[in-house]
Amino acid sequence: MTRYPPPRFVDPEPYGFIYLGVQAEPAQRFPVHTRTPHRRREAAQLVAAAAALARRPDVARVNVYRAVLIPPLPGVPRYNLAVLIRTVGAEQLDTVRACAEVSALGGEQILAGVNAARIGDTEARTDGTFLFNHFTAGAGVDAEAVWRSLTGWYTSRTAVDNSTALRPAGASPFALVNYVRLPAGPLRFLIGQLTRPSFHRFVRGTLDANGMRALPAFHRLVHTCTAPTDDDLCSGGRQRDRG
Secondary structure, eight states: OOOOOOOOOBOOOSSEEEEEEEOSSOOOSSSBOOOOHHHHHHHHHHHHHHHHHHTSTTEEEEEEEEEEEOOOOTTOOOOSEEEEEEESSGGGHHHHHTSHHHHTTTOEEEEEEEEEEEESOTTSOOSSEEEEEEEEOOTTOOHHHHHHHHHHHHHHHSOOOOEEEEEESSOOSOSEEEEEEOSSOHHHHHHHHHTOHHIIIIIIHHHHHTTOEEEEEEEEEEEEEEOTTSTTSSSSOEEOOOO
């Protein structure tokens, strides 16, 4: 099987991560998610709750996302909105997960854990499309090692220059969640994969050989809010999208 040159990995982020799904409306089966009035209102309420959470001294950043495309694959999280919380360290995960400010978000936990490995800076820019790729794996499979073995294909064949692999620190339905800022929109990215024979031969072949599945969900950033140490952050934060 062809091998692809590995990318340059950088130091993992030092934070803890809590990834939540929020259902603004009943989950839909149609892949494309549009901005309905109800979803806009729910996103605005979520942003206000995220601002309160980001004021905690044990929270470094809170990002709010809205779904734009979720392929109809069995097992993929089908939430309309998502929240990615960075705690100041992994030691703060349990405290933040149990706090009233997280409860106020009304989300369901998908993963709480750490950044196991990283390529580039996923949030060097906050525009564009963000992929949350959810990997399932059987018992005894080193999902991080399998993911690392695939990164060279993505950086050399799809022009992806960043990737933040999140490994759960406790119970999660997923062995790994990969968080990526894409160089193109979701349809272009998917077509760029599916039309390449090497994707089916190498990427899918490697996943199948290790009993893993990849379940992608594509989002856009609505709002990012960090600790209130900068003048432009967190009573307002940085608004990217109206939800």
